[in-house]
Amino acid sequence: xxxxxPRDLFPGALEMMILRTLKRQPLHGYAIAQHIRRTSDDxxxxxxxxxxxxxxxxxxxxxxxxxxxxxxxxxxxxxxxLTPAGAKQLERQxxxxxQMLEGITRVLAPVKP
Amino acid sequence: xxxxxxxxxxxRLCTGLSAEMxxxxxxxxDDLVAGGMSREQATRTARREFGNITLLEEHGRExxxxxxxxxxxxDIRFALRMLRKSPRFTAVAVLTLALGxxxxxxxxxxxxxxxxxxxxxxxxxxxxxxxxxxxRGLNLGFDTYPWGRxxxxxxxxxxxxxxxxxxxxxxxxxxxxxxxxxRVDGLRASAGFFPxxxxxxxxxxxxxxxxxxxxxxxxxxxxxxxxxxxxxADPGILGRAIDLNGAxxxxxxxxxxxxxxxxxxxxxxxxxxxxxxxxxxPLALDRRSTVIPNESDELAVIGRLKPGVxxxxxxxxxxxxxxxxxxxxxxxxxxxNSDVTPLARQAAGDTRQPLLLILAAVGVVLLIxxxxxxxxxxxxxxxxxxxxxxxxALGAGASRLIRQLLTESLSWRASVV
Numbered sequence: 001x002x003x004x005x006p007r008d009l010f011p012g013a014l015e016m017m018i019l020r021t022l023k024r025q026p027l028h029g030y031a032i033a034q035h036i037r038r039t040s041d042d043x044x045x046x047x048x049x050x051x052x053x054x055x056x057x058x059x060x061x062x063x064x065x066x067x068x069x070x071x072x073x074x075x076x077x078x079x080x081x082l083t084p085a086g087a088k089q090l091e092r093q094x095x096x097x098x099q100m101l102e103g104i105t106r107v108l109a110p111v112k113p
Numbered sequence: 114x115x116x117x118x119x120x121x122x123x124x125r126l127c128t129g130l131s132a133e134m135x136x137x138x139x140x141x142x143d144d145l146v147a148g149g150m151s152r153e154q155a156t157r158t159a160r161r162e163f164g165n166i167t168l169l170e171e172h173g174r175e176x177x178x179x180x181x182x183x184x185x186x187x188d189i190r191f192a193l194r195m196l197r198k199s200p201r202f203t204a205v206a207v208l209t210l211a212l213g214x215x216x217x218x219x220x221x222x223x224x225x226x227x228x229x230x231x232x233x234x235x236x237x238x239x240x241x242x243x244x245x246x247x248x249r250g251l252n253l254g255f256d257t258y259p260w261g262r263x264x265x266x267x268x269x270x271x272x273x274x275x276x277x278x279x280x281x282x283x284x285x286x287x288x289x290x291x292x293x294x295x296r297v298d299g300l301r302a303s304a305g306f307f308p309x310x311x312x313x314x315x316x317x318x319x320x321x322x323x324x325x326x327x328x329x330x331x332x333x334x335x336x337x338x339x340x341x342x343x344x345x346a347d348p349g350i351l352g353r354a355i356d357l358n359g360a361x362x363x364x365x366x367x368x369x370x371x372x373x374x375x376x377x378x379x380x381x382x383x384x385x386x387x388x389x390x391x392x393x394x395p396l397a398l399d400r401r402s403t404v405i406p407n408e409s410d411e412l413a414v415i416g417r418l419k420p421g422v423x424x425x426x427x428x429x430x431x432x433x434x435x436x437x438x439x440x441x442x443x444x445x446x447x448x449x450n451s452d453v454t455p456l457a458r459q460a461a462g463d464t465r466q467p468l469l470l471i472l473a474a475v476g477v478v479l480l481i482x483x484x485x486x487x488x489x490x491x492x493x494x495x496x497x498x499x500x501x502x503x504x505x506a507l508g509a510g511a512s513r514l515i516r517q518l519l520t521e522s523l524s525w526r527a528s529v530v
Contacts, residue, residue, distance in 0.1 A: 029134075029137050030140045030141060047162070047163065047164035048137070048162050049134065049137075049165070050169060052130060052134055052172075053172035053175075055173075056173040056174075056177065057176050059176075060177060073140065073143075075136055075140060077136055078129055078133050
């Protein structure tokens with residue numbers, strides 16, 4: 001017990017990063033995890049496994065599609081691909097996230113004397 | 114995709130999930146080994162960074178499910194297995210609860226039928242019986258005492274609280290001129306009787322005020338049972354003449370099925386009403402307001418309160434009128450007390466107190482049964498500590514465990530019913 005508190009940032013953050021990652025190219029789960037880890041310079045401590053529930057949620061919302069294929073290292077993997085609906089969703093989420101971030105930043109900015 | 118097809122396709126969608134996750138782990142382990150880690154260490158690292166596989170897989174599946182419902186069914190299946198595995202515990206608990214619940218259900222349905230079911234009259238809460246009480250301190254052997262003719266006439270003239278006030282009196286009649294002569298139980302009722310009850314006949318009409326006068330009282334309203342048995346449910350019965358005690362009466366109405374007011378067992382003992390009233394004729398009281406010597410009217414009174422008037426207000430009204438009557442009569446002191454009884458209380462009669470008592474007793478029995486079962490459960494939960502610890506270790510949250518235990522309790526409570 002006690003391992004339920006999410007290690008990702010806020011609800012939806014992981015999904016947003018997955019969508020952004022898939023916007024470049026279709027990838028399988030491990031590659032998505034690697035990409036997020038590399039591009040964030042290991043700043044984000046994400047439980048890799050939590051990728052899969054997030055991917056299932058995206059599948060259900062038809063933001064991504066999945067198909068079995070063979071990876072570059074010759075493994076049988078499921079490759080996820082962004083759908084147009086997913087791209088639109090990403091745009092919406094990013095803009096609302098930026099707005100939120102902007103707001104938080106302003107509040108947190110040091111008070112000018 | 115609509116939800117029906119999703120329901121059937123979700124197994125296909127998430128069958129790959131565990132394979133996919135396992136493959137992820139393998140790929141990561143291989144990567145780490147290629148980076149110079151020992152395989153054992155790589156496996157540990159990969160697993161740590163991946164998280165709780167079982168739990169994550171479950172979360173992945175839950176995306177497609179109605180998780181609450183499905184885990185509920187899983188819990189029920191588990192609970193039933195537990196029940197089968199401990200038959201003695203099950204038998205004791207189920208029997209205890211069955212007795213408690215069975216008894217309280219039986220008694221409650223009785224209470225419901227007698228005390229709670231609405232009476233079959235419109236606005237039945239406004240129907241009251243202003244019973245006359247015997248003089249205080251005088252033991253007549255009766256709780257109530259009939260009203261006289263002049264008293265009733267006084268009330269119906271003076272009362273402010275009642276919309277309608279009717280007097281009635283039991284009688285029986287020889288019914289002739291329509292087949293075999295037969296003796297039927299009937300009721301003499303004043304014009305206010307039917308309006309007080311608020312029941313309309315299923316055929317024809319009831320008495321008018323005009324017909325409720327001496328010499329005019331030659332109309333009769335038939336009960337449904339009598340109409341069917343003696344007159345073959347003839348719809349053309351209205352206007353037909355029948356003889357009651359040798360006098361001609363015209364049929365003006367037929368009451369609806371089931372209407373047989375008043376029933377003897379709902380009325381005070383001093384009145385001798387028939388178990389089933391078959392017909393109603395006008396009471397036709399003499400309207401003179403003087404007492405006729407040797408008069409022996411023994412009247413019961415029913416009233417319908419005006420809208421908004423409470424039983425207490427009606428009681429106050431009756432008390433005032435009783436005082437006025439006392440002051441008019443010699444030796445009238447204390448003879449005109451009344452008790453305004455609502456119909457619901459009247460109909461429940463003497464059964465009310467004992468019924469409530471039994472209900473309380475059965476409630477206590479149910480409580481005892483519950484506490485017995487609770488202590489049984491407590492004992493058993495001590496033995497299940499291990500199981501619960503394992504479940505928690507495997508990633509079940511506190512709420513999930515509580516839900517499982519609750520579902521278990523519910524499922525064998527259901528097996529009691």
